[in-house]
Amino acid sequence: MLTFIIVLGIVLVLAILYFIFRIGNLVELVKEKDEDISSSNSVHAYLFMLFMIAGLVGFFWYSYAHFDSYNLPVASEHGEVTDYLFWVTMAVTVVAFVLIFIVMFWFTFKYRYEKGRKAAFFADDHKLEIAWTVIPAIVLALLIFSGLRAWNDITGEASKDAAVIEVIGQQFFWTARYPGKDNLLGKHNYKMIDASNEFGLDLSEENTWDDFKSMELHLPKGKEVKLVIRAKDVLHIVFLPHFRVKMDAVPGMHTTFKFTVTKSTADMRSETGNPNFNYEMACTEICGRNHFAMRFPVFVHDTVEDYENWLKSQEAWLKQNPDYLKYVPAEKREAAIVKAGIPADSQEAIQAAVTVTLN
Amino acid sequence: MATIDIHSQTATPHHDDHAHEHDHHHGNFWTNYIFSEDHKVIAKQFLITGMAWALIGGTLSVLFRLQLGFPDADLSWLKPVLGGWLTPEGKIDPEFFLALVTMHGTIMVFFVLTAGLSGTFSNFLIPLQIGARDMASGFMNMLSYWFFFLSSVIMFISLFISTGPASGGWVIYPPLSALPQAMQGSGLGMTLWLVAMAIFIASSLLGSINYISTVINMRTQGMSFTKLPLTIWAFFFTAIIGILSFPVLFAAALLLIFDRSFGTSFYLSDIYIGGEALPNQGGSPILFQHLFWFLGHPEVYIVLLPALGITSEIIATNSRKPIFGYKAMVGSMLFIAILSFVVWAHHMFVTGMNPFLGSIFTLLTLIIAVPSAVKIFNYVTTLWKGNIRFTSAMLFSIGLVSFFLTGGITGIFLGNSAIDIQLHDTYFVVAHFHLVMGSASFFGMVAGVYHWFPKMFGRMMDERLGYIHFWLTFVGVYMVFFPMHYIGIAGFPRRYYSWTDFQVFEGFADLNMLVSTAAIFTLCAQFIFLFNFIYSVFRGKVAPANPWGSTTLEWTTPRNPGHGNWPGEIPAVYRWPYDYSKPGAKEDFIPQHIPYSETPESNLPHENELIKLELNNGSINIEGKEGKDDKH
Numbered sequence: 001m002l003t004f005i006i007v008l009g010i011v012l013v014l015a016i017l018y019f020i021f022r023i024g025n026l027v028e029l030v031k032e033k034d035e036d037i038s039s040s041n042s043v044h045a046y047l048f049m050l051f052m053i054a055g056l057v058g059f060f061w062y063s064y065a066h067f068d069s070y071n072l073p074v075a076s077e078h079g080e081v082t083d084y085l086f087w088v089t090m091a092v093t094v095v096a097f098v099l100i101f102i103v104m105f106w107f108t109f110k111y112r113y114e115k116g117r118k119a120a121f122f123a124d125d126h127k128l129e130i131a132w133t134v135i136p137a138i139v140l141a142l143l144i145f146s147g148l149r150a151w152n153d154i155t156g157e158a159s160k161d162a163a164v165i166e167v168i169g170q171q172f173f174w175t176a177r178y179p180g181k182d183n184l185l186g187k188h189n190y191k192m193i194d195a196s197n198e199f200g201l202d203l204s205e206e207n208t209w210d211d212f213k214s215m216e217l218h219l220p221k222g223k224e225v226k227l228v229i230r231a232k233d234v235l236h237i238v239f240l241p242h243f244r245v246k247m248d249a250v251p252g253m254h255t256t257f258k259f260t261v262t263k264s265t266a267d268m269r270s271e272t273g274n275p276n277f278n279y280e281m282a283c284t285e286i287c288g289r290n291h292f293a294m295r296f297p298v299f300v301h302d303t304v305e306d307y308e309n310w311l312k313s314q315e316a317w318l319k320q321n322p323d324y325l326k327y328v329p330a331e332k333r334e335a336a337i338v339k340a341g342i343p344a345d346s347q348e349a350i351q352a353a354v355t356v357t358l359n
Numbered sequence: 360m361a362t363i364d365i366h367s368q369t370a371t372p373h374h375d376d377h378a379h380e381h382d383h384h385h386g387n388f389w390t391n392y393i394f395s396e397d398h399k400v401i402a403k404q405f406l407i408t409g410m411a412w413a414l415i416g417g418t419l420s421v422l423f424r425l426q427l428g429f430p431d432a433d434l435s436w437l438k439p440v441l442g443g444w445l446t447p448e449g450k451i452d453p454e455f456f457l458a459l460v461t462m463h464g465t466i467m468v469f470f471v472l473t474a475g476l477s478g479t480f481s482n483f484l485i486p487l488q489i490g491a492r493d494m495a496s497g498f499m500n501m502l503s504y505w506f507f508f509l510s511s512v513i514m515f516i517s518l519f520i521s522t523g524p525a526s527g528g529w530v531i532y533p534p535l536s537a538l539p540q541a542m543q544g545s546g547l548g549m550t551l552w553l554v555a556m557a558i559f560i561a562s563s564l565l566g567s568i569n570y571i572s573t574v575i576n577m578r579t580q581g582m583s584f585t586k587l588p589l590t591i592w593a594f595f596f597t598a599i600i601g602i603l604s605f606p607v608l609f610a611a612a613l614l615l616i617f618d619r620s621f622g623t624s625f626y627l628s629d630i631y632i633g634g635e636a637l638p639n640q641g642g643s644p645i646l647f648q649h650l651f652w653f654l655g656h657p658e659v660y661i662v663l664l665p666a667l668g669i670t671s672e673i674i675a676t677n678s679r680k681p682i683f684g685y686k687a688m689v690g691s692m693l694f695i696a697i698l699s700f701v702v703w704a705h706h707m708f709v710t711g712m713n714p715f716l717g718s719i720f721t722l723l724t725l726i727i728a729v730p731s732a733v734k735i736f737n738y739v740t741t742l743w744k745g746n747i748r749f750t751s752a753m754l755f756s757i758g759l760v761s762f763f764l765t766g767g768i769t770g771i772f773l774g775n776s777a778i779d780i781q782l783h784d785t786y787f788v789v790a791h792f793h794l795v796m797g798s799a800s801f802f803g804m805v806a807g808v809y810h811w812f813p814k815m816f817g818r819m820m821d822e823r824l825g826y827i828h829f830w831l832t833f834v835g836v837y838m839v840f841f842p843m844h845y846i847g848i849a850g851f852p853r854r855y856y857s858w859t860d861f862q863v864f865e866g867f868a869d870l871n872m873l874v875s876t877a878a879i880f881t882l883c884a885q886f887i888f889l890f891n892f893i894y895s896v897f898r899g900k901v902a903p904a905n906p907w908g909s910t911t912l913e914w915t916t917p918r919n920p921g922h923g924n925w926p927g928e929i930p931a932v933y934r935w936p937y938d939y940s941k942p943g944a945k946e947d948f949i950p951q952h953i954p955y956s957e958t959p960e961s962n963l964p965h966e967n968e969l970i971k972l973e974l975n976n977g978s979i980n981i982e983g984k985e986g987k988d989d990k991h
Contacts, residue, residue: 120744155714252628255711
């Protein structure tokens with residue numbers, strides 16, 4: 001019933017509007033105005049001025065008053081560079097934007113129709129045209145070259161002692177794989193993926209034995225990190241907003257991104273005054289139903305030592321899944337047990353178990 | 360009908376009693392209105408189909424904006440429409456949200472701003488403005504529309520299937536779009552999407568080939584390329600871009616069809632999904648992105664150039680001034696058309712492609728900003744010292760320039776690969792392209808409708824409703840897209856169903872609500888236009904022969920031109936299309952078909968030289984007189 005009344009109300013309002021419009025039309029006919037130009041012409045000129053002023057005031061006011069709500073604190077070395085470029089570009093473009101915006105709406109106001117005035121026959125002016133081709137070209141060239149220098153630094157090779165971490169995207173979560181003591185990520189093969197071996201570790205290769213899994217991305221402060229990125233199913237994108245890091249995760253391909261974090265989680269907690277602050281990683285490539293929920297927690301240790309201590313405290317994946325020793329060739333199994341750090345007291349039991357499953 | 364007669368007596372200041380105003384309709388209803396080969400009828404078919412799609416596309420956007428702006432709202436009242444796509448709590452299903460986003464993009468980019476804009480105005484204006492009786496091939500032109508119609512039907516049906524329409528984003532990146540196990544929409548919905556787009560591409564190619572051959576071959580006597588209105592230049596470049604780029608999308612879609620249905624691995628490799636490892640190896644999902652954006656980027660200009668052409672014409676006419684820098688305008692469009700083919704990978708800076716390629720594409724991308732800036736400066740200078748009449752079309756054209764400026768500026772950030780790392784796939788991108796390409800082109804299309812409505816239907820649209828429509832839409836569009844810049848700078852990713860899972864994205868509930876409210880208002884304002892359009896087709900004031908005092912040839916035709924456009928000879932052309940407010944001239948415009956010999960008072964020295972040519976060449980002279988007779 002309520003719906004019916006609402007619908008009826010809307011219909012009535014529309015009908016009234018229609019009749020007002022109809023009557024207005026008829027009245028205009030009776031008046032028999034024979035003017036080329038609508039009498040409201042100047043109204044638009046004033047409205048454009050109003051729009052221009054209100055728009056610019058609103059733009060500057062919001063940008064100033066709410067700076068903290070849209071300016072995300074930066075916490076990486078290259079991020080400071082790209083942020084600087086961003087704000088330089090912002091300064092240059094805002095000046096250009098404001099000038100053109102004002103000039104354009106001023107012209108629409110100043111040169112609004114006046115009876116009897118004749119417009120200027122001004123078809124071209126080569127000096128003017130050359131000027132506004134060359135000046136933007138020079139300004140853009142400056143912006144491009146500072147941008148390209150930063151881009152080359154960011155995309156350059158990571159240093160050899162960078163901490164290597166693999167990040168794997170899948171519907172709809174992330175996992176991280178750390179290389180263990182040898183600092184080398186072991187081989188993987190997507191055909192070896194199963195419910196437990198989610199990385200698809202190829203255990204015949206010795207570098208895999210001490211790799212470990214983490215459901216949280218741990219990073220050192222002040223040490224270069226090289227992310228090695230892949231996806232298992234569809235495209236994802238690694239996005240670390242505070243570190244200004246973004247890189248596709250592509251099935252069948254490795255991508256990399258190197259960066260150095262400058263603020264630990266604790267630093268950030270004191271800087272933002274939010275004791276619950278946590279870094280986060282998100283996905284920015286549409287990947288399916290829960291695309292919006294691919295949150296990966298990130299923790300940045302205060303010092304490199306802290307980070308290394310954390311690394312040491314983690315158990316190798318093989319240690320957590322000792323039954324996968326069966327995929328290690330028999331002659332290497334002994335070495336694998338040692339490298340994975342499987343304790344001596346459980347070794348015999350494991351050996352026995354593996355032998356049983358193999359038989 | 361009595362009121363209409365009153366209109367015609369009172370509202371036509373020019374005494375153009377077209378005695379020969381009769382329609383050359385000889386066929387029956389089917390051949391005249393449905394399977395017509397008349398370019399004007401086909402243009403109207405494109406326009407009306409495009410308008411229907413625009414309403415659908417706009418409604419879809421309001422649906423997903425409801426979720427983003429009012430995440431806690433109970434939408435159960437939409438149950439009769441959305442049915443199973445609502446969760447039991449009355450929220451939009453997350454997968455359906457992605458379907459809405461995808462179909463909104465697809466519909467707006469292809470069905471509204473490509474077919475609705477180019478299809479309408481290229482068809483309508485090319486023969487009328489170059490002085491041709493019809494397109495080079497009327498039959499192909501008709502096929503072009505009906506392919507588009509078929510494509511529309513298939514795309515429309517895909518909205519209603521139980522697994523939902525395509526939902527992998529309008530860019531349909533595989534593997535998501537290739538694997539039905541990845542999301543429901545990648546099943547039948549995606550198949551229908553691909554089939555519809557394949558047919559759409561055929562339609563677009565048929566149209567483009569026609570536009571190009573018509574412009575090259577069928578210009579009337581005297582209509583050299585340098586005398587073409589900028590609209591025609593824009594449609595001409597657009598058609599060339601379309602012919603060169605759409606086939607690449609076709610190839611991309613075809614390979615995707617193979618991957619989906621015939622077990623090939625063009626885009627698939629090393630995939631483990633749904634508990635099994637797929638056999639596909641050796642393909643690359645990035646290959647698809649290269650192919651897609653090889654169309655996708657030129658597509659931006661396919662959408663934008665016609666709008667810029669329309670705007671050039673409208674701004675010059677209503678400023679009563681020649682367009683400033685005609686040659687620079689043509690040159691910058693040519694330059695944009697060429698460069699549009701070598702910037703595609705700026706959509707892919709963070710795909711892991713070779714960083715050196717990223718540098719090259721940054722460079723080329725920022726170069727394309729120069730001709731775009733030149734166009735803005737030329738528009739602004741055209742306004743300078745004009746005598747501006749704010750018709751609805753003029754208002755929308757000024758709106759276009761304003762969006763082109765606001766949205767174009769942010770392109771300088773995004774084209775710079777180092778800055779793009781942070782901004783890629785955030786709301787900053789959404790704000791950028793919705794302003795520079797979406798809203799600008801949409802405004803161009805609406806401006807075109809207001810401006811050429813009198814030629815299309817022989818009646819005027821209501822100006823007051825046009826004004827209300829403009830101001831609501833202009834302010835509305837800024838309210839929708841300007842706040843998105845802030846949301847984007849804060850890093851909010853696009854295509855997110857909700858923000859509650861992240862601490863870093865917890866703010867901006869206020870701005871999101873503002874954006875959604877503005878989107879709803881802006882959509883509502885379009886119904887004013889729709890009403891105005893339908894009302895004016897039947898009951899608008901009868902249009903005078905040349906309501907805007909325009910110089911181009913279409914206004915020399917009868918009020919309702921029949922098939923063939925001019926009842927007598929086609930007028931010849933003697934001058935460029937921008938002789939507005941020429942010093943010494945009697946009126947503030949001199950149409951293109953008036954020979955210099957008739958305007959000694961306003962001729963420039965070099966134009967007096969041309970009179971001899973006019974007089975020496977008998978045929979031109981005779982046609983010139985007939986052209987004049989047509990007018991008066």
